[in-house]
Amino acid sequence: MHKFILKRLGLIIPVIIGVIFVIFTLTYITEGCPATMMLGDQAPAEDIAALRAELGLDYPFLVQFGRYVTNVAQLDFGTSFASRRPVFEEIIARFPTTVHLASMSVVIAIAFGVPLGILSATKQYTIFDNGATIIGLLGLSIPNFWLGMIFILFFSVQLGWLPSSGFGTPMHWILPSFTIGISSMAIIMRMTRSSMLEVIRQDYIRTARAKGQKESKIIFNHALKNALIPVITVVGLQFGMLLGGAILTETIYSIPGLGRFMVDSIGRRDFPIIQGGVLLIALSFSFVNLMVDVLYAFVDPRIRSQYK
């Protein structure tokens, strides 16, 4: 088990450096000189030159990249053009709200997706199956930024049940978490359904039926354990999508999280914030996938035994 975790940790490091490289390259090719951006167009040329030297912009690409990696390792993501404060401070202050939102969406996606998938598979070709399939198709097709607007239109404007902006109380959490969670719910549901259908056709399930085991025990004790293994991978991959979805959803519901801050920064052309935000989310996504892989080994003895 330790060997497995160590091996997986070893694999994640080149990926992280690669992600930093991609983000750095994008910063590098971004139009406009950062020093001019920070000081404004009217600033004297000497001041701009001095700031360029201070920021290290006169060094070659690879030297700048080396410095960037060292800085990121020390949690220095650069300086915001708009506030002139460190990017890391700005984004980490808003990150917990986004994580909170994404986690609630994951819970919603799993809490609805897995049971609907099981229901759909065990009652294949019935009205439940068709109903779940239709929900799944809608969830996949409706873009979440539009779904958020429709929720506001219906639940806030029309019915007046739920608030349409802010993130103060649990009442504020309901609409945004459903907005983000529904597409993942659809994907998890489809995955659970197909994986469950595959498992319940296997011989050991027939054996369990033949020996007279109760149907509920067969589904929940025998089939579900194996059927959920591929679902775990999908949940891990969805977390990245949910963090991405949070960017749009936070904008719609005016939630003061990292996503909305990044969108506001796009308007201000504050690139260090955008790229720092992308980097932070990509890094947390990599760590979530690492944890999912470890969890995978934990629930699947076949993987565990390879590393004994």
Add this chain to the structure above:
Amino acid sequence: MSTDKNIEIMDNPETAPSKKRSQLYDIWRRFSKSKTAMLGLFIMVVLILLALTADIIAPGDERRPGYDIQNLQNTFQPPSLEHPFGTDNFGRDIFARVAHGSRISLQVGLVVVSISMFAGVALGAVSGFFSGFVDNFIMRTVDILLAIPNILLAIAIASALRPGLGSVMIAVGISAISGYARIVRASVLSLREQEFIEAARSVGASNFRIITKHILPNCMAPIIVQATMGMASAISVAAALSFIGIGIQPPTPEWGAMLAESRRFIRDHWHMVMFPGVAIALIIFALNMMGDGLRDAFDPRLKK
């Protein structure tokens, strides 16, 4: 696919002589049996017709294109016979804008799929065919791109470029490459060891010829499925980029940009929010259904 062909030939002895046609015909037959796939195809045909006839439905005048004809005396009209989707804050007909917007979305979808498919297929084929260092290098790069959620990568790329149609296509195209590369690599790996490849090599075919003439035609099925579904996600991500303001800029009637404009009026004018969103959802739905149908049609053994 070769085993598939044999099964089909055994099943339908009368169609055996014209092998190529019969396989295409069988794929179409299986595709057309799926109601959802045919619904998807129907929606796509309607949207394509809408895009082709946008200039007839909503002709422009000498000063402004058809989607930007303003009438400030006629703002915020709810849907009516004259304006089926109502009018917006400049008194522009929303139906005209949605119709013209379908051109942009289809164009974005096609160009993005072309960029990502071309690059992804090339990378995946090379990676799967030449194992070792090349394979490792390409696949680690793909892992890196996969570590950044699709929409975030597109946002990061688009924010580094000048906002506009071209940047959106490049940003969304690059962020979708890794999906194709993975799928193609997996198919190439399974094909590489087969006898017909060995046969081609033994008669002196070059690597390039083996890849393009023998391997790629045999992994068309997963590529076409991925391209159909990839077009759906490309349109969705492009609309999202325009929605947050780094994509296609107003007054271009991109559906995501139209939704962004309508946000300010959500409390009083529901119709502005409704129709561009329905259009996006319909096109994504249609392409996903067609992708599902194509996958089952290409490989009936997968169908449950």
